[in-house]
Amino acid sequence: MSRRIVVVVAVVVGVAIVVYAVMYLNRGDTSSSQSSRTFPAEARGVAFVDEAVIYDDLGRMTATADLVVRGSVRDATAGKTHVYPPSEALADETDRLLTVQVEEVVYSDGRAAPKAITVVEGWWSQGVGYAVEGMPWIKPGQQAYFYLTADPGYPADTYTYVGTTGRVLLMNDRAQVSGDHHGDGPWDGALGGRARASGPTETADGRHHTQAIEGWIRAAAVSAQRGESKPMPLPRITGPKA
Amino acid sequence: MRAFWKTSPRLGGVALATVVLALALLSIRGPAYADNNDLIDPDDVTHYVDRNALTSDGNLAALRGIAELDTTKMNATLDGSGDVEVYDASYGTSGSWNNTRGRATCVNKTWTGLECDVWEVRFNQSYLDSQSLANWWHVGCHEFGHTAGISHRDADDDTNNNSCMRSGGSNYFLDNHDVAVINDDV
Numbered sequence: 001m002s003r004r005i006v007v008v009v010a011v012v013v014g015v016a017i018v019v020y021a022v023m024y025l026n027r028g029d030t031s032s033s034q035s036s037r038t039f040p041a042e043a044r045g046v047a048f049v050d051e052a053v054i055y056d057d058l059g060r061m062t063a064t065a066d067l068v069v070r071g072s073v074r075d076a077t078a079g080k081t082h083v084y085p086p087s088e089a090l091a092d093e094t095d096r097l098l099t100v101q102v103e104e105v106v107y108s109d110g111r112a113a114p115k116a117i118t119v120v121e122g123w124w125s126q127g128v129g130y131a132v133e134g135m136p137w138i139k140p141g142q143q144a145y146f147y148l149t150a151d152p153g154y155p156a157d158t159y160t161y162v163g164t165t166g167r168v169l170l171m172n173d174r175a176q177v178s179g180d181h182h183g184d185g186p187w188d189g190a191l192g193g194r195a196r197a198s199g200p201t202e203t204a205d206g207r208h209h210t211q212a213i214e215g216w217i218r219a220a221a222v223s224a225q226r227g228e229s230k231p232m233p234l235p236r237i238t239g240p241k242a
Numbered sequence: 243m244r245a246f247w248k249t250s251p252r253l254g255g256v257a258l259a260t261v262v263l264a265l266a267l268l269s270i271r272g273p274a275y276a277d278n279n280d281l282i283d284p285d286d287v288t289h290y291v292d293r294n295a296l297t298s299d300g301n302l303a304a305l306r307g308i309a310e311l312d313t314t315k316m317n318a319t320l321d322g323s324g325d326v327e328v329y330d331a332s333y334g335t336s337g338s339w340n341n342t343r344g345r346a347t348c349v350n351k352t353w354t355g356l357e358c359d360v361w362e363v364r365f366n367q368s369y370l371d372s373q374s375l376a377n378w379w380h381v382g383c384h385e386f387g388h389t390a391g392i393s394h395r396d397a398d399d400d401t402n403n404n405s406c407m408r409s410g411g412s413n414y415f416l417d418n419h420d421v422a423v424i425n426d427d428v
Binding site: 034045047048049050051052053054056079080083084087088089090091095120122123125130132149151152153154161162163164180184185235236237238239240241242 | 281282294295300327329331332334335336337338340341342343344345346347348349358362365368369371372373380384385388392393396397398407410
């Protein structure tokens, strides 16, 4: 076999490996056959929502929450699996449950300060993890502020986010807020029904300075505790909540 | 043995180009967030829509979404199936359904992962059953807008409040900006 043929074969094999690697890394997300209890490490699926309540004021989002805490995620486990009627031909969906060690209760509606809580964040279906509005799944060991409402589908001390804007992920001197809001969300400068010129400003990477946003969070909590920021009116729910 | 790119520069060039192309494909996976053109795009301009045992209001919401996409270069049609599966039910307020009136989920991406082959649209009757038909229409327009690859509008970029891509509203039309973004995208 000539050296030239060896080289050609090597190049073809190399190209095949590269093409396979590209296809593997960009592969479709619904081919997994993992069980509903086995969940992926991250959310690669995408979901977008229309929300019943839109928060454009951090004070009002705080006042609407049952509980606002700063905490660290200890672990993530499988929660309830939602099974839909066969007539709907929908795949099962399993909630992702976070155990959060509470480090500070920033705001509460009067309930006792818990040491640990459970938070429903995201779900997976057919082995694919889903996050809403691009909110990446928080991982064990990471720290965040959580804006929460009691979850009617679980026992006490289990919560879910008040909305898609209800999480601030802390990353040393930077903080990443969740949700799709461009200029009029709760993290954009209104507090207690008034726009404040000194609101937290985004850095070039789309994040915030942690110190600045923590100041904003505490100011909103004080405003809510004093009753200056009013809760948002919640829509009427029909049928079972869970 | 000498390096093959020295003995055969052409083969070396092919290999290098392949690697560069692969890296380029990998690098364009994340969307930019400068406008509401920042979602995963549909894999083609035709949306074959399936209505799965919808209520009358759910059916009207789906038809509203179809009608709005048909004002763009998209062709949303009931004459076929397999691109957009539409459902409605009382999904409750637990977990990810809290505060959610409607949801569009890409349940099957193309092999590249860059486009969506199959969308699932769901209307949550737990919220919508107590609301007016305009709200159903809004959610239909909104979720079908997501299936065409557009994201939310907000007060600062929809000052006249005439886009159904404002979350939580009751407007049920795509505005000229939304239509232009979709047309530019597909």
